[in-house]
Amino acid sequence: xxxxxxxxxxxxxxxxxxxxxxxxxxxxxxxxxxxxxxxxxxxxxxxxxxxxxxxxxxxxxxxxxxxxxxxxxxxxxxxxxxxxxxxxxxxxxxxxxxxxxxxxxxxxxxx
Numbered sequence: 001x002x003x004x005x006x007x008x009x010x011x012x013x014x015x016x017x018x019x020x021x022x023x024x025x026x027x028x029x030x031x032x033x034x035x036x037x038x039x040x041x042x043x044x045x046x047x048x049x050x051x052x053x054x055x056x057x058x059x060x061x062x063x064x065x066x067x068x069x070x071x072x073x074x075x076x077x078x079x080x081x082x083x084x085x086x087x088x089x090x091x092x093x094x095x096x097x098x099x100x101x102x103x104x105x106x107x108x109x110x111x
Contacts, residue, residue: 015049018089025090036075043084044070050088058087 015021028042047055047070056063060083069076069084076084085092 010048012045012048015046021046021049021088022090037072039081040070040074040076041072043081043088044072046088046090047084055084055087059083 011024015024025039025042025046028039032038044067047066052066053063056066059066059080061069061080066084068074069080082092
């Protein structure tokens, strides 16, 4: 019988274009349901795909503080998030939630 070997999946290896990075971050926003650490981890994946040292320089942060901020174990400040988004060549945008999403949010808050 042959032994099966597995390797750890690293999403950063599959984020090659700005469009793929943006789509990944958008999907994470949809799945996060308010979990800021998941967004921080997703930004970390994208930063690793682009090169953590370069992203840290572009964001005006040290590489060590960037690793800590994006580990998923802590929530980075919004200021750090904005610097990262710019350094990653991405944009944030807002859109109105659908009525179903708004109703679900009101029901969760009201219960």
